[in-house]
Amino acid sequence: MDEYLKRIGAARPSIPDMESLRELQLRHLLTVPFENLSIHLGEPVVLDEQALVEKVVERRRGGFCYELNGAFAVLLRSLGYEVTLLSARASGGDTLGPPFDHLALRVDDASGPWLVDVGFGRFSRYPLRLDLRTDQPDPGGTFRIAETGDGDLDVLKDGTLEYRLEQRPRAMADFEATCWWHQTSPKSHFTRSLICSILTETGRDTLSDRLLIRTTGNDRQERHLTTDAETLAAYRDHFGVELTRLPTAPGRSDG
Structure with a gap:
């Protein structure tokens, strides 16, 4: 994990607080690219914690949501943060992606629950409050989290739905089938x-x-x-x- 911190140019936090979380997310976004190169290089994406961290740290690569947020979750937990994996369905305009289409993180600290996402490309630079229902200004746009009738959360940027987020905790293995679909299906935007x-x-x-x-x-x-x-x-x-x-x-x- 020291090498991971060095990779993103961040110091080890003395305590796992919100200020450090903001800095860690920003440093990750500035140093680790969002990319789907493995799919087009014939490299399988393996949702194993060690493999994900090695890809980011040792191979100095990036990845897409499962890889980036999966690796970042390992780092945050090692630093003392409470991290929960959450499933989301990305918005395609009038439709939503398949279940487990996107992996995002819930991070809890003394200040409350936060939505952390380093794997969605153009998104917020800093964590968003998950329990706040008003506008949240960010350098990446104005974000709002709204409750849906079935208990999910809609995450909007500048008034446009980015993804629908489940609140049920998930395990990395839950995302394997959809990760495989994204790597292989001609309908996946990652293969296209x-x-x-x-x-x-x-x-x-x-x-x-x-x-x-x-x-x-x-x-x-x-x-x-x-x-x-x-x-x-x-x-x-x-x-x-x-x-x-x-x-x-x-x-x-x-x-």
């Missing part, structure tokens, strides 16, 4: 897209196949990368990801 994205101090960097998108405030710059070497360098320089070969993008056979 190739993405690597990371929060920066001034905005966000995203590499979608060979399209590099850099946002700074309201300014957006796009650049198409033309060679394999240029693309591999972009993974290294913008996301800290060292690859020996490119992932094969959907619809293209020449990785």
Whole structure:
């Protein structure tokens, strides 16, 4: 866990309090990318705590929700936080994703219950109060958590539903079937897209196949990368990801 803290550039908290939790979440978002490269590199995603931590810390990779929030949960528990795995269904506009579509974290400390999520791409930079039903301003937007009629919680960003969150505690094994579906189904947005994205101090960097998108405030710059070497360098320089070969993008056979 000391190596994990070093990986994200965070100091070990003296006590597991809210201030430290805010810093840990932000440092994680700034250093560990949201990416689905393993699916397009032919690497199986294994929902085992040791494997998840090794991928983030030793291999210096990122991942998607099961991997990022799964590994972060291990770190937080080692630091003394009370962490519960929660299942969510991501919003697809008029529909919701399948059960166990998303993994998020509930973290409890003396100040109350918090929603912690380092695995949803463009989301809140800081933890959100799970028991608060009013607007929660964040650098990532204005968030609100609303109760549903069946006991779930709707998580909204700027008035738009991001995902519907269950409150029942879950185990990592509960997410294995849907994780496998996301890796293999032609209906999964992870098999249909190739993405690597990371929060920066001034905005966000995203590499979608060979399209590099850099946002700074309201300014957006796009650049198409033309060679394999240029693309591999972009993974290294913008996301800290060292690859020996490119992932094969959907619809293209020449990785």
